Amino acid sequence: MITLEQIRERLKEAIKQSGLSQSEIARDINVHHSAIGQYLSGRSMPALDTLANLCKLLDVDANYILCQE
Numbered sequence: 001m002i003t004l005e006q007i008r009e010r011l012k013e014a015i016k017q018s019g020l021s022q023s024e025i026a027r028d029i030n031v032h033h034s035a036i037g038q039y040l041s042g043r044s045m046p047a048l049d050t051l052a053n054l055c056k057l058l059d060v061d062a063n064y065i066l067c068q069e
Contacts, residue, residue, distance in 0.1 A: 029053040
């Protein structure tokens with residue numbers, strides 16, 4: 001069974017590997033800068049459209065983030 005913790009860890013890894021700051025990511029996907037920190041800490045998860053935009057920006061397959069590969 002896939003857990004939110006696994007998804008959060010993969011998202012955190014992708015953000016870290018991007019080399020972009022949380023502020024840059026937030027600006028580029030049009031969310032408040034604190035939202036990125038909330039995603040990384042597990043306090044919240046991105047909406048589907050936000051997740052899609054994150055994957056595109058970070059150049060990572062959504063299936064990977066969602067633990068489907």
